[in-house]
Amino acid sequence: MKFLLLTCLFIANNWISSVISKDAALETVSKHGQLSVDGVNLVNQYGEKVQLKGMSLFWSVWMPYYYNKTTVDNIKEYCHSNIVRPMMAIDTKDGGYLTDPDNEEALIDAVVEAAIEDDIYVLVDWQDFEAENHLEQSLYFFDRLSKKYGGYPNIIYEPYNEPITLEWSNVVKPYHEAVIKTIRNNDPDNLIVVGTPQWSQRLDLAAADPILNQSNIMYSLHFYAGTHQQSERDITKAAIDAGLPVFVSEYGTVNADASLPVNVSETLLWYEFMEERGMSYVNFAVSDKEEGAAALIPGTPPEKVCWEDYLTESGKIVVEHNKA
Template identity: 70%
Template sequence: MKSSLFLVLLVAFIWIGPSASKDALLEPVSKHGQLSVNGIDLVDEKGEKVQLKGMGLFWSIWMPYYYNKTTVDGVKNLCHSNLVRPMIAVDTQDGGYLTDPDYEDALTDAVIDAAIADDIYVMVDWQDFEAENHLEQSLKFFDRLSKKYGSYPNIIYEPYNEPKTLEWSELVKPYHEAVIATIRANDPDNVIVLGTPWYSQRLDLASADPLANQSNIMYSLHFYSGTHKADIRDTARQAIKRGLPVFVSEYGVVNADGDGPVDKEETALWYEFVEEFGLSTVNYAISDKAEGCAAMLPNSGVEHVCEEAYLTESGKMAVDFNKS
């Protein structure tokens, strides 16, 4: 009983203070405008710190039916988000950008156009674990994207979802430098979030050798509270204190395989960590697959995205956090 009461009090403390968190629904692009990075902070066009809270879509190749304005409307209005993250599949057994780039481009544009119409930010995720092996295709993708949408303040780029290699300086960093150069030729301002080694958890490697002479870049941290514990938080905390600007571009409240029960106690600790630094977050995922990380109940349908009656336990936790 005492432990349950402690958890309730801890969660209440996290969500009502001491940070200045706000309902993300009330923090649109029209309020904050062009984002930039100042030190470790994401700031708006007035130079004020801003915290984005959003929802990520499922892999484009497997759930393309969510890549439309109906979904984005639900993400904004019912999931209380000011950010949506399309997850563009690159190379899977069922296809992806390497197989059909035009199809993936169309899905990407549909979500971006909806986000712009809905006055929210959109983080475009190149969903790859070995992106250094697909550099040519990545440069093509982000060149087209930055030419078409680089003038909009809504856009955030995420050119490498989760590098599984530990070779940051040798492989991942040069890849990022090449993609950044391509984006910056068309878009000098919008924020770019860089994937970090070992599925975006080894921020220590990035903080030991960060990119030089770059502006408006951040580094990604991913966590799944059922698997990732205090050691990952400690590593991230040390990196941030060393000056690394961090964006939680993907998190789940279950295990790292996307399944299992919600880990309420560890999620509360992760939310406390996020609020400690005012980090921006994206929950995974808008999905109706029968697994723990899915925000929607099985067979919910696009028209019910983020409706309370169709939310899973995971979905409800994410929405509550977005509203806090």
């Protein structure tokens, strides 16, 4: 088994080196500036295609010890990332924004400010599965966030992590339109990544009825390589071919329930698919939970985040890809 793993990692590392040419940590905000959407592409302030590659944190309510500048510093330097994604928990059995908004806002602010200081982008995720039921709170949060940080080109908004409902046109889309309007009152330019139905996998529904009369909007795709394979790539390709700009705001190398094994072959197929289209993508997760999707071994402190000796099997594949 150990030989097989080393062989897979060797193949992965060599494949990555042949496909990717840029270390994401060097593709900073000061280099690319204000992002915008041109057709299906994410472009920089000069109109050149740009790619964001990086790491998502775990749910804020369960791993607040990673919501600090030390972690963000290491994500950039050692995970070779130009984007970090804080996941603000909204409503869990252990709390979240609905029950403790001040604490959750403080955690998000710490990551946003660290990202600004570190010259990388930050994708702020409203980690909710039924956000249409929390519209009032969402509008308040994104109004506050866009007023405070909308003047920085670093900020990217993700107003709805993973809608469960399949009702795009009547439920999810109107929710997004309300949040977009609120953000745009304060921030007319920064990128907004909107969640799509069925845990952000049904891009076809959004492609059939996209959000109109708005600029700099992309649509999120989430996948886990052990579960979501060629059929999801086919849906994604069709959506992009139809003109839908897609941003992979969450992906994993393992199964959708975050369990092992790491599916190296499917992960590489996804990397190839995304690289061919210049897509941006964020790995789940900077976590030391004992599960396959975690990039860190259990007990990893913030000052050791993304250090090679503290990376899991998944973490090693992701970091090697980010820096190649």
